[in-house]
Amino acid sequence: MDRRFPFKVLEHIFSFVDSNEDRNSVSLVCKSWFETERRTRKRVFVGNCYAVSPLKVARRFPKMRSLTLKGKPHFADYNLVPDGWGGYAWPWIEAMAARRPLLEEIRLKRMVVTDECLEKIAASFRDFKTLVLTSCEGFSTDGIAAIASTCRKLRDLELRECIVDDLGGDWLSYFPETSTSLVSLDFSCLDSEVKLSDLERLLSRSPNLKSLKLNRSVTLDVLESLLRRAPQLVELGTGSFSDELDPEEIAKLTKALSELKQLKSLSGLWDLLPEYIPLLYSVCPRLTSLNLSYATVQMPDLIDLLSRCSKLQKLWVMDLIEDKGLKTVALCCKELRELRVFPSGADLDETDVTLTEQGLVSVSEGCKKLESVLYFCVQFTNAALVSIAKNRPNFRCFRLCVMEPFAPDYRTQQPLDEGFKAIVEKCKDLRRLSVSGLLTDKAFEYIGVHAKKLRMLSIAFAGDSDLMLHHLLSGCQSLKKLEIRDCPFGDTALLENAAKLETMRSLWMSSCFVSFGACKQLSQKMPRLNVEVIDEHPPKTRPDSSPVERIYIYRTVAGPRLDTPEFVWTIHKSPEVGVSRLSIR
Amino acid sequence: MITELEMGKAESELELGLGLSLGGGTASKIVKPGGGGAWGERGRLLTAKDFPSVGSKRAADSASHAGASPPRSSQVVGWPPIGSHRMNSLVNNQATKKEDDGKKQAKDDETKDVTKKVNGKVQVGFIKVNMDGVAIGRKVDLNAHSSYENLAQTLEDMFFRTSPGTIGLTGQFTKPLRLLDGSSEFVLTYEDKEGDWMLVGDVPWRMFITSVKRLRVMKTSEANGLAVRHQDPKERQRNKPV
Numbered sequence: 001m002d003r004r005f006p007f008k009v010l011e012h013i014f015s016f017v018d019s020n021e022d023r024n025s026v027s028l029v030c031k032s033w034f035e036t037e038r039r040t041r042k043r044v045f046v047g048n049c050y051a052v053s054p055l056k057v058a059r060r061f062p063k064m065r066s067l068t069l070k071g072k073p074h075f076a077d078y079n080l081v082p083d084g085w086g087g088y089a090w091p092w093i094e095a096m097a098a099r100r101p102l103l104e105e106i107r108l109k110r111m112v113v114t115d116e117c118l119e120k121i122a123a124s125f126r127d128f129k130t131l132v133l134t135s136c137e138g139f140s141t142d143g144i145a146a147i148a149s150t151c152r153k154l155r156d157l158e159l160r161e162c163i164v165d166d167l168g169g170d171w172l173s174y175f176p177e178t179s180t181s182l183v184s185l186d187f188s189c190l191d192s193e194v195k196l197s198d199l200e201r202l203l204s205r206s207p208n209l210k211s212l213k214l215n216r217s218v219t220l221d222v223l224e225s226l227l228r229r230a231p232q233l234v235e236l237g238t239g240s241f242s243d244e245l246d247p248e249e250i251a252k253l254t255k256a257l258s259e260l261k262q263l264k265s266l267s268g269l270w271d272l273l274p275e276y277i278p279l280l281y282s283v284c285p286r287l288t289s290l291n292l293s294y295a296t297v298q299m300p301d302l303i304d305l306l307s308r309c310s311k312l313q314k315l316w317v318m319d320l321i322e323d324k325g326l327k328t329v330a331l332c333c334k335e336l337r338e339l340r341v342f343p344s345g346a347d348l349d350e351t352d353v354t355l356t357e358q359g360l361v362s363v364s365e366g367c368k369k370l371e372s373v374l375y376f377c378v379q380f381t382n383a384a385l386v387s388i389a390k391n392r393p394n395f396r397c398f399r400l401c402v403m404e405p406f407a408p409d410y411r412t413q414q415p416l417d418e419g420f421k422a423i424v425e426k427c428k429d430l431r432r433l434s435v436s437g438l439l440t441d442k443a444f445e446y447i448g449v450h451a452k453k454l455r456m457l458s459i460a461f462a463g464d465s466d467l468m469l470h471h472l473l474s475g476c477q478s479l480k481k482l483e484i485r486d487c488p489f490g491d492t493a494l495l496e497n498a499a500k501l502e503t504m505r506s507l508w509m510s511s512c513f514v515s516f517g518a519c520k521q522l523s524q525k526m527p528r529l530n531v532e533v534i535d536e537h538p539p540k541t542r543p544d545s546s547p548v549e550r551i552y553i554y555r556t557v558a559g560p561r562l563d564t565p566e567f568v569w570t571i572h573k574s575p576e577v578g579v580s581r582l583s584i585r
Numbered sequence: 586m587i588t589e590l591e592m593g594k595a596e597s598e599l600e601l602g603l604g605l606s607l608g609g610g611t612a613s614k615i616v617k618p619g620g621g622g623a624w625g626e627r628g629r630l631l632t633a634k635d636f637p638s639v640g641s642k643r644a645a646d647s648a649s650h651a652g653a654s655p656p657r658s659s660q661v662v663g664w665p666p667i668g669s670h671r672m673n674s675l676v677n678n679q680a681t682k683k684e685d686d687g688k689k690q691a692k693d694d695e696t697k698d699v700t701k702k703v704n705g706k707v708q709v710g711f712i713k714v715n716m717d718g719v720a721i722g723r724k725v726d727l728n729a730h731s732s733y734e735n736l737a738q739t740l741e742d743m744f745f746r747t748s749p750g751t752i753g754l755t756g757q758f759t760k761p762l763r764l765l766d767g768s769s770e771f772v773l774t775y776e777d778k779e780g781d782w783m784l785v786g787d788v789p790w791r792m793f794i795t796s797v798k799r800l801r802v803m804k805t806s807e808a809n810g811l812a813v814r815h816q817d818p819k820e821r822q823r824n825k826p827v
Contacts, residue, residue: 078663082721083713135668161670189670294674343665345675376665403665434666460664485663536721567720 010036020045039063046070047505049087049111050530053558054095065104066130067096071111073508073552074458075483077135080510080550082534084565087111089136090120097124105130105156112136118143122150129181130156140165141190149174155208158186169194175202184211188237188268193217196225203229210262213237216270220253221245227256236260238268241276241295250279258282267291267316274301284308288335291316293342298353303328313337313369318344319355319376326359330366338372339363343403357384364391372397379410380437385419389426398423399434405461405486408438415439421446424454434458444468448475456481469493473500483508490514490547498525506554510534514551517544522553523571530556531571532564539569669711676728716744716802717771727794733786737764737773740802764802772808774801784808 014037017023027037043066046052058064071087089111096103103125113136121128128151141164147157148171172194175182180202187194199218203209209230218226218239227233245253263283272295287309292302293316302317302325309315312333317325319341329336341360346353357380364370364387371394380402389395408415416437424430424447433454435443439462447454448471455478462468466489472482474497482504490513494501501507501522516539523531533539534550560570667675711724723743730736741764764773765786773785777796785793785800 075663077668078666079669079711079724080663083724084722161668163669293671296678342667342671343675345678376667401665405661405664458666460666536719565720 007032007036011040014040018043042066043105044068048554048556049089049092050558050561051505051554051556054092055099056557058095058099062100064096064100065102066107067092067103067105068107068109069111070109073483073506074110074481075485075508075510076110080485082565082567085534085568086561086563086565088563089113089117093117093120093124097121101125102127104128105132107132107134108136109134110136112138113143114138115140115143115146119146122146125151127153129153132156132158132160133162134160135162137163141167141169141171141192144187145171145174148172149176152176153181155181155183156185157182158184158213159189160186162189164190166190166192168192169198172198172202177205179205179207181208182206183208184235185209186211186213186237188213188215190215191217196222200225200229206230207232209233211235211265214239214268216240216268219243220276221249224249224253224256227253227260231259232262233260234262235265235289236263236267237291238266238270240270241268242271242273250276254279254282261286263287265289265291269295271295272297274298277301277305280305281308285310287312289314292321293318293340296320296344298322299325307332309333311335316340316342318342319353320344320346321359322354323356323359323362324354326355327362327366330362333367335369336363336367337369339367339370340374341376342374343376357381360384361387361391364388368392369394371395374399374401374434376401376403378403379407380416380419381409381411382414382416382419382422383409383411385416386422389422393426394429395423395427396429397432398427398430399432399458400436401434402437405436406438407436415443417443417446421450424450428453430454432456435462436460438462440464441467441471444471445475448472451476453478455479457483459484459487461486463487463489465489466491466493470496473497479503480505482506484512485509486511488513491518494518494522495525498522501529501553502526502555504555506552508550508552510550513547515545515547516542519548519551519571520544528555528557529553530560533569533571534567535569536567672726673711673728676726712797712799714740714743714800714802717804717807719744725800727797732790733765733793736785740764740773740800744802770805771802772805774803774808775799776801 010033014023014026017026020043023037023041027034038060039062041061042063044057044061044064045068046057047070049069049071057067069089069092071089072081072085075081076085087110089108093106096106097120101124104127106121106128107130111133113133118139121131128147131147131151131154136159139162144157144159144164147154154175169190169192172187182202185206194215194217203212203226210233212226212230212233212235214226214237216239220239220241220243223238227236257279260283263286266280266283266287266289269292272292274297277297281304284305285308288311290309290312291314292305296318297305298320299322302321306312306315306321306325306328310332312329313335315329315333315336315338317340321329321341326341329339341355344353355377357377360373360375360377361384370392373395374397377400380400385400402416409419416435417440420435420439420443424433430451431453433447433451433456435447435458441464444463445467447457451457454476457472457476457479459482468487469484469489470493472479473493479500484507487509490509494514495518516533519531519533519539523529530553532552532554533548534552535548539548560572564570711726713722714725715722725736725739725743727736730739764771774782775785775793775797776782776799778798780798782801788796
């Protein structure tokens, strides 16, 4: 007797399963569950575009409506991955255009997207609604114009920190003349000016627009006119906030800002002048997200702003906030969940900016809901880390960047091992961790023992030996992404923990002691890993014991990729072949 | 009192170069040290000794900053780990500050225009540099440079530095390249906003940084046909490199 649930019932039950992790688990139960799940999955996420072939993905999920892809390794953000490494969106766009024309949403991160890609999207997906490109490159404003003009149902067009060949602001005039369905528009990373009249008219005919992020070249004197046409905004990214305004203009802008009754998120604010801070007072009490990381405002002016933001959940700011400002945050922003403090370079300038470990300690004391931190600081102490860990065991993401490599605890001159031990011991839900400062193998032993839920770990200038890597690979059960630079080990630990690598998405190691020979061995041992050597010199011309500049190892069911540039070698599986670099260019 | 890190491998005689520009490209290589060994033209791991300013306020460094000082953490490739958009903004801020400091006294419209320009319109940041025969391109931060000489020095360090270990302390190299005066086998060229390739050095520095799109270190033999130095701009031949 057939004891399986009817397909329709299963389908209905699965419609309540949203997260991709859960759906992945569901698909492993049995064949019929696999089949039902794959036929009902609408949102597809591929964390490494080379882990699987576009064709396979297109075939597996016939009801796909949304595709999210990530390309280059995370360290590409810091210029550690040479240009031309890969991460091309084209094969994916092409495959989806041919097989999944009902696709509505495409989100890409760290990929190379050409104008050709954008034109293909515009031409192929009739109901296309959402394009979000984060840290992508390779396209120009012409490609954006194609999307704007052709995608009649476009809702979201967001370019976040992309490198765009900016040919001018004309693209903005390509949106349909009749009312648009735009809900969010983010062109903050573009350089060139857009025509004010184009922007005004676009806003007037986009009644659904909730999120607008302007670029820096939109000057302050035109902001009022724009806001008047979009009082329903929930998210606003201003342009430059430093231009001279006369008193009448100031009054008008103040009024326009106070009319934004739904505004919850504010960003942009380039070069915010202290005298303009009062203009923002009206929106502060409602703000849940404030990005001041481009506002060169210093203390004590920042206090006036922050003390009014009692509902703030997310704050991005520069170290100009100093310890004093963070104390204010600790007192006033009781809902804070995420804090990022970026370097302003002020210390290089010999300006007096007092941001120390004390600032983070204050916030960890005062903000009980704080769970995500990115903190750049010149130096730190173990005592501070221990306090922070005790105060806030609910951290999920803790990224500390002590900017001086190898900096010990500046009070005791000890490594920061004990401090990070406290973090991983107390914060049992820690998912993401970046460590810095002087660290020995001990620190990583602690991480291996305690950080059981850790998924992503970033390390630079740390450790003493292969033991460090061994602790991590043998201890951190949930580890999915590991990125390491400038650490003195490699071979032994890698080979001993080869099997672990198949349970992870990827491993990046640059400027470490990983030899070419070890790469070959690893690749032969593990058939479903791509072991990529990224190096100026062909590995074949060097002895096996010679270290390679960079390795990038990732699990894949797609085999070695075919689009490697001349400085990337995928180690072939069979020893006789050695190293292959197939290329279709 | 800085703990010295022990290197696991006794046989290592490794020399790893530092990119001298903020976040620029990859670490450059240095010639093999005596005895060669497996590494050859490889790198040495950076240790605490490379950052003697650890523990002290960097601004209080008594050593002069330009050229001769030991590498500061800001000079290590991709460090501190800030995305390039933010990095560009950071250096633009510093450039602005320098402008502002220099022009604090003169408060006329012209000043404001220039400042505005640096603030909003002219955003010079990292540009790509490729060299003939080198597969991996680099990136160099134009804002961190004040002159052609400066820039040439950085590029020479990036691609040709020969002295191991102590970077920049002596500022001396076995074979200074002289990319700018035509005396070496390489010349420095750039692509401007119109897509034309020109020899670097003919226009004033400030004009150069606003019009340059990318750089290329080209073999002198291939640079024929490019705008020759001191030639009338009207006579310039417009050639793209092969």
